[in-house]
Amino acid sequence: MNDSLDTTLPIAILGAGPVGLAAAAHVAARGLTPLILEAGALVGANLESYRHVRLFSPWQYNVDRAARGLLEAAGWRMPAPDSLPTAGELVDGYLRPLAALPVLAAQLKLGQRVVAITRAGFDKVKTRGRERAPFVIRVRTEEGERDYLASAVIDATGTWSQPNPLGAHGVPAQGEAALGARIFYGMPDVLGRERARYAGKRVLVVGAGHSAAGTLLALAQLADEVPGTQLVWAIRGQPGAKLFGGGEADGLAARGLLGMRLQALQQSGRLELRQSFRIRSLADNGGVITVYDDAGAAPIEEIAEVIAATGARPDLELTRELRVRHDPWLESTDLLAPLIDPNEHSCGTVRPHGHRELAHPEPGYYAVGAKSYGRAPNFLMATGYEQVRSVVAALAGDLAAADDVQLELPETGVCSTRQAYDDTPAAGCCGGPAPAAAPGCCAADAQASAEGKGGCGCAAAAPAARCGA
Numbered sequence: 116m117n118d119s120l121d122t123t124l125p126i127a128i129l130g131a132g133p134v135g136l137a138a139a140a141h142v143a144a145r146g147l148t149p150l151i152l153e154a155g156a157l158v159g160a161n162l163e164s165y166r167h168v169r170l171f172s173p174w175q176y177n178v179d180r181a182a183r184g185l186l187e188a189a190g191w192r193m194p195a196p197d198s199l200p201t202a203g204e205l206v207d208g209y210l211r212p213l214a215a216l217p218v219l220a221a222q223l224k225l226g227q228r229v230v231a232i233t234r235a236g237f238d239k240v241k242t243r244g245r246e247r248a249p250f251v252i253r254v255r256t257e258e259g260e261r262d263y264l265a266s267a268v269i270d271a272t273g274t275w276s277q278p279n280p281l282g283a284h285g286v287p288a289q290g291e292a293a294l295g296a297r298i299f300y301g302m303p304d305v306l307g308r309e310r311a312r313y314a315g316k317r318v319l320v321v322g323a324g325h326s327a328a329g330t331l332l333a334l335a336q337l338a339d340e341v342p343g344t345q346l347v348w349a350i351r352g353q354p355g356a357k358l359f360g361g362g363e364a365d366g367l368a369a370r371g372l373l374g375m376r377l378q379a380l381q382q383s384g385r386l387e388l389r390q391s392f393r394i395r396s397l398a399d400n401g402g403v404i405t406v407y408d409d410a411g412a413a414p415i416e417e418i419a420e421v422i423a424a425t426g427a428r429p430d431l432e433l434t435r436e437l438r439v440r441h442d443p444w445l446e447s448t449d450l451l452a453p454l455i456d457p458n459e460h461s462c463g464t465v466r467p468h469g470h471r472e473l474a475h476p477e478p479g480y481y482a483v484g485a486k487s488y489g490r491a492p493n494f495l496m497a498t499g500y501e502q503v504r505s506v507v508a509a510l511a512g513d514l515a516a517a518d519d520v521q522l523e524l525p526e527t528g529v530c531s532t533r534q535a536y537d538d539t540p541a542a543g544c545c546g547g548p549a550p551a552a553a554p555g556c557c558a559a560d561a562q563a564s565a566e567g568k569g570g571c572g573c574a575a576a577a578p579a580a581r582c583g584a
């Protein structure tokens with residue numbers, strides 16, 4: 116057992132999404148006590164918000180090993196490993212049964228929004244004895260505020276509830292807040308619950324990722340069914356190899372297919388594509404929205420509804436009183452950033468990493484799951500499951516297991532060098548995990564490149580200022 120871990124207190128797990136619940140399963144499997152604090156009324160609240168979306172990773176990548184062990188001991192059976200659940204099926208068929216296991220259910224508290232994490236009796240400045248002080252977790256509930264004590268904190272709150280704004284400069288576009296009622300951030304169920312909102316309307320989708328692709332394809336189906344439905348798509352960059360994904364080279368067939376279908380839709384002429392469009396402002400013009408570009412391109416006009424598929428960012432306010440150190444631009448940890456920086460490469464693959472890469476100066480605090488990636492996209496649940504296995508092993512004092520990080524992820528097929536973020540064509544094609552023994556991204560890239568094959572980033576041609584940092 117880790118000597119500094121006070122086993123009279125639980126290990127707090129913030130967020131009951133797939134990675135938070137996996138962390139709880141690992142904690143329970145090691146005979147420790149989790150305390151799971153979830154803001155939503157149900158587990159998997161973020162997945163619930165896009166429950167209609169079919170995931171692109173099959174069941175085999177979506178179920179954590181410790182969670183599976185606990186579930187199967189209670190009679191649960193794993194769905195066909197290569198079938199693709201919707202987000203809702205993942206919640207109903209896996210997360211809810213997992214959370215209902217007595218070993219977790221007793222420790223799960225719903226409707227508890229964490230608003231701050233600190234150390235009992237210590238503000239950020241005070242040092243002596245700090246690492247022995249319990250963590251204090253302040254939550255907001257319908258009944259008011261309350262504090263919980265914990266020996267360690269695993270923050271799996273994701274990023275989905277902090278969507279990026281439409282504004283091209285990272286701050287809301289002028290007029291964005293005022294038009295909030297006609298902007299949907301995320302993936303609306305355009306063929307189901309939100310059908311009436313979009314049917315027969317001219318709809319602008321903003322963003323270049325998988326969420327935008329999925330929404331555009333759903334809108335295209337709506338346009339087939341309801342005349343007058345028009346699709347406009349705005350992206351900051353230009354369409355290139357990255358934009359439409361890896362196609363048949365993608366290790367996740369459904370993800371590759373998504374890009375191929377989007378490309379076919381664009382080529383069909385049914386989609387008005389506005390490339391290199393950097394949104395500066397939005398204005399209400401007699402009931403319809405006009406969207407203006409920062410460089411003076413012709414505005415996008417007559418828009419009834421906007422869907423912002425612009426990604427998300429972590430909530431760093433929670434840790435204001437903790438000693439955390441983030442990468443200045445990605446808001447992941449320093450050590451993780453070079454492995455996932457979309458400026459350098461667009462790998463879905465990432466070198467295996469665990470508690471060491473996720474550690475902050477504040478001992479006992481870890482951000483895991485989608486939040487661990489900060490603003491970088493392409494997070495996969497399987498990555499989070501290995502993260503929490505390693506982190507919980509480290510908290511339990513089992514450093515051999517904690518350091519034995521292993522991760523095998525499907526390739527994206529578009530692991531490109533440089534500027535993937537702005538959707539410019541890939542400078543080269545590569546992919547595949549970097550050698551496990553490589554000390555960092557640059558070394559891995561150099562080695563992979565020398566061997567004439569891809570690795571994490573395979574960025575031999577890139578100046579890679581980041582890697583020297």
Ligand SMILES: Cc1cc2nc3c(=O)[nH]c(=O)nc-3n(C[C@H](O)[C@H](O)[C@H](O)COP(=O)(O)OP(=O)(O)OC[C@H]3O[C@@H](n4cnc5c(N)ncnc54)[C@H](O)[C@@H]3O)c2cc1C
Binds near residue numbers: 152161168170495499
């Ligand atoms: C449309 C879409 C499709 C995706 N498809 C795939 C896929 O096919 N395969 C894949 O591997 N990944 C996919 N992803 C990525 C996916 O987000 C993650 O893999 C997964 O949801 C990450 O799990 P998580 O537990 O880290 O975070 P989340 O699932 O975001 O869970 C975070 C939890 O924390 C809770 N929470 C947030 N703030 C607080 C707070 N302050 N206090 C308490 N609780 C809080 C939330 O309510 C939520 O329950 C997809 C993402 C999107 C958006």
